Amino acid sequence: MLHSSALRRLAGKTQVVGPLDDDFPRTRLTHSLETAQVGRELGAQLGADPDLVDAACLAHDLGHPPFGHNGEQALAVAARACGGFEGNAQSLRELTRLEVKIVDDDGRSAGLNLTRASLDAATKYPWARGRGPDPGAVKYGAYDDDLAVLAWLREGAPPGRRCIEAQIMDWADDVAYSVHDLEDGVVAGHIELAALDDATHRDELAAATARRFPESTAAAVAAALDTLRAQPWWIRSEITSARGQAALRQMTSELIARFSRAAVRATRERHPAGPLRRYGADLVVDPATIAECAALKGVTAWYVMERPGARARQVRQREVIGELVELLLRDAPRSLDPSLRVIFQAAPDDAARLRVVIDQVARLTDASAERRHAALRGRPVRRVL
Structure with missing residues (x-):
């Protein structure tokens, strides 16, 4: 987990104060490291496996997009046609699909090759949207596209119950x-x-x-x-x-x-x-x-x-995210990172192709989202962080 590019990217993603707002604000990365320290100690005191808790804490925010929860809200709007966006569900995709450590027979990433226990511990909401204990709950841990993975990691687990x-x-x-x-x-x-x-x-x-x-x-x-x-x-x-x-x-x-x-x-x-x-x-x-x-x-x-x-800054950030999805989709697969082009080309329909573009935007840091947006529009970088 510590050596994954997904974890390193969190250094450039907003926690509360933007990563470029000061010389040493907390970012999603430092937050994840601090969460792991608290979680490991708690796990040890309770007799839980501290390594398992540590891995779950490091993994819990891997799917969060640029601009913090504001970016998450913008992607939820942009992803309506493919089932929505949720940071926790996106984290599962990073762990099992997007982060490249092993590949399947078709040359596509199969994620970090984690155990069921590790993935289960990293899943805050072990259900798809509308299928949890509270059907109206906003939070969920897997998109419909990832239900097979969720079923595998939850094999033998009590329905709806978190470890x-x-x-x-x-x-x-x-x-x-x-x-x-x-x-x-x-x-x-x-x-x-x-x-x-x-x-x-x-x-x-x-x-x-x-x-x-x-x-x-x-x-x-x-x-x-x-x-x-x-x-x-x-x-x-x-x-x-x-x-x-x-x-x-x-x-x-x-x-x-x-x-x-x-x-x-x-x-x-x-x-x-x-x-x-x-x-x-x-x-x-x-x-x-x-x-x-x-x-x-x-x-x-x-x-x-x-x-x-x-609020004005948040509005502008959401505009950047929404426009970025449209621009990337227009020029895809050329506009996507190499590892995502293969997935885009193999996607069976428009919804699946949109999901790949959402994956791309979610992986960006605050600064790279701004740069990518400016480059696709042919404009000088306008800092909105």
Whole structure:
């Protein structure tokens, strides 16, 4: 996994702050590495296979496109005619179709040649669209085109149930995302935590968070913010000095430890003894901790995603993605990377050909998407990052 080009490309893909917005923002790659560190430690404490959890954490974002979740929304629109787009389903395609390590008899990539257990652990949502426990759920883990692969990796698994390694990966992702994205927002100057001392402002933020992350109510998020703000390591002062930067790092470490300990404690209350592997147990996280995690995600969304000027930039990014799909499709297969040309030429219909173009766009970094778009339009590069 560490040696795959798909993982390396994550270095140029937006996490929250664009990869070229500063000298050292977190990217999808650093987020994946940090998720793996949290997940490996959690897995070891619970008796799960830490190597399996580590691989799942490294793989979980491989399918995410340029421009973060904004790019995912744009590709979902562009891919309507071939069944839509979902980053988690795209990750399965990277692992089993697009990333080249082995090839089949026809010379097409067969992915990284991972085991069933590794693929299952990397699958957050082990169902196709509309076929999960909640048919209306937005998230899913496989396109209809990949159902045979999903059936193979899920052979013998309880329908709709995730293995505990996937559950650990999912929580590690939430922990890393909520804590580190908050830290990046503070460092970038978008987030001032002292503003949360205003009760009215805090209530507005809690309500907005509950709408965006419905796993917690507004009241639960408000209570979580109060709890976190009462901790001795919660910062309110500036971070420009060495002391301020150290305080921010301490808060980050305390939050990760807090969320990790809570999951281990709650899980061990339900499963008090023995190693916890595959389908023999479930990860448990108490509602208060889930609300605290959601609260941090809500703070970042409020101050970073919704900051002045962000919407105009997001609109332009979606335009680039939509136009790029049209331009690549018009000139395909010549416009595609060599490994995808073969797949495009063998595609049986228009929907399958569109899916290959979607694969191409999803693989691009923020910067290469911009360059490819400008080149196809015959224009100078216009930076929209």
